[in-house]
Amino acid sequence: MKSLPPVAVTGLGMITPAGDGAGATWAAMCDGRPTAATDPELSGLPVDFSCRLPEKTDLSRGLLPRSSWRMSPVAKAAVSASYDAIADAGLNTASWDPARVAVVIGCGVGYLTQWHTQSLRLAHNGASSVSPLTMPTALANMPAGEIALALGIQGPSLVTATACASGASALMTARGLLASGQCDIVLAGGAEMAINPLSVAAFHRMGALSTRRHDVAGASRPFAPERDGFVMAEGAAVLILERAGDAVARGRRPRALLAGCAASTDAYHPTSPHPQGEGTEVALRQALADAELSPVDIDHVNAHATSTPSGDTAEATMINRVLPHHPSVTAPKGVLGHTLGAAGAIEAALTVLTIEYQLVPPTANLNGAVGEGAHLDHVVGTPRPQRISAAVSNSFGFGGHNVVLAFTSAASSG
Known part of the structure; x- marks a missing residue:
């Protein structure tokens, strides 16, 4: 089968436990600085540590107050990473054709904290206590939907849910949209903020998490002989994908293909x-x-x-x-x-x-x-x-x- 033409990565944005922005994350990666730390929200659990976003991370930058208040943190992270990626790619959203732009975001869980919180409200205080924002904040498709809303994107808006491969599935799907000619630009990536007592307890019960409480910073140790499980983390990344020829035509050199x-x-x-x-x-x-x-x-x-x-x-x-x-x-x-x-x-x-x-x-x-x-x-x-x-x-x-x-x-x- 004939291979599809390569597509250009012309911009990227990241918000991770290592910092707000691709530069901060890259610096921490090169320094080899682990981000795992004790997590007060997990106090009392057998696993009480995680890799959270830094406390000072501003997930509402660029958002109007009337939009920010109704969005989940995972959607905000996805939107913030999208703004960074667009700036990095040198794109002018006022001049693109919104019908020729797509969004594909990988999200394996959605905003699980909302399901957890509202379930407790229902159990303790009845149906009238459940937030009317439960569905639009908790559903896994909303990071993609909120990116499209924030940027006025009218092309396909999709979410891939293949568990821990979701973000990679998003890029694969995006490449197909470009190859088909349906779109000229795709914002593709992944977003997840699923750390809460329920998810951590569930992963721990199945034996998936590290229990290295005596050495939290050293708990995530890929390939090490004494590894004992993963450490829950949160974050988002969005990459701008274009056909390589289109990127060159607008004077943009790809960061990679x-x-x-x-x-x-x-x-x-x-x-x-x-x-x-x-x-x-x-x-x-x-x-x-x-x-x-x-x-x-x-x-x-x-x-x-x-x-x-x-x-x-x-x-x-x-x-x-x-x-x-x-x-x-x-x-x-x-x-x-x-x-x-x-x-x-x-x-x-x-x-x-x-x-x-x-x-x-x-x-x-x-x-x-x-x-x-x-x-x-x-x-x-x-x-x-x-x-x-x-x-x-x-x-x-x-x-x-x-x-x-x-x-x-x-x-x-x-």
């Missing part, structure tokens, strides 16, 4: 990955074929690596099998924790920056290439300057969802 992507399903278990990474291998090989790349062309891997024992083992096994030439590997969740539905978009943005700056951030809390994934070329300690022409970003989710995005350097494409 989304050259290929693919999705697969494990069909193995509701929450556990296939132990040999068979489904993820399909996604990786198909993404390479879509980008017209061979395995040896890949210089760098942005690993999904959540810090769970089985997940990291399966991914390491798969990477070694498909990419035996040992490209460099980094795992952002050591710094950021696991942002669930936003993770794929945040890590796609980080992969773009890695290619653009020719610099690989280290995996935090991994003190050497030991344990599972010992044969991978882990970047640890300090960032590594490296020539990177092509990189892949892996995203996997409950339900067996797998998405791999292949990015290439705009410079190497000529």
Whole structure:
């Protein structure tokens, strides 16, 4: 099958536990500074730490008061990241055709805190105490809907929900919209703010979370032999995607190219990955074929690596099998924790920056290439300057969802 033409990433915006803005997040990644900290809202739970957005994060910037009051924090984060991405791309929203612009946002959970809070109100105080804003704030589609409302976008407005692969699924969907000719610009990304006592208790009960309370900063430790689960996190990222020719025509040099992507399903278990990474291998090989790349062309891997024992083992096994030439590997969740539905978009943005700056951030809390994934070329300690022409970003989710995005350097494409 003929591959689709590459699309340009011309702008990006990020709001993560490492800071408000792509620059702050990139700096923390390069420093390898973990963001996990004790969370007062989780007090009394077996897991009482998480990776929250910084306290001073302004999620209402650019929003009119009449809009801000009715929006959930996850929608505000998505809108704020969109404003940053548009500014970064040098786009003028007053001059674009709103019917030719689309929004695709990955969101795995929606604003779970609203469901939790309003359920308690209903149980304790009756139906009249339930907020009339419950549905428009809690539904998972609203981050995309609110971006469209804020920016007057009239093209497709979609949400992808493939658990922790949702953000990557959004970029894959966006690429298809551009290739079909339906749109000229797509705001694609992910947003998630699902940390609350209910979600943390639920993940803990299934054995997914780290319980490293004696060393909270070191709790998220991808590929480390003593890893014991992931750390809940929140955040948002939005990337501006355009056809490469359109970007050049308006005088905008791409930050990187989304050259290929693919999705697969494990069909193995509701929450556990296939132990040999068979489904993820399909996604990786198909993404390479879509980008017209061979395995040896890949210089760098942005690993999904959540810090769970089985997940990291399966991914390491798969990477070694498909990419035996040992490209460099980094795992952002050591710094950021696991942002669930936003993770794929945040890590796609980080992969773009890695290619653009020719610099690989280290995996935090991994003190050497030991344990599972010992044969991978882990970047640890300090960032590594490296020539990177092509990189892949892996995203996997409950339900067996797998998405791999292949990015290439705009410079190497000529």
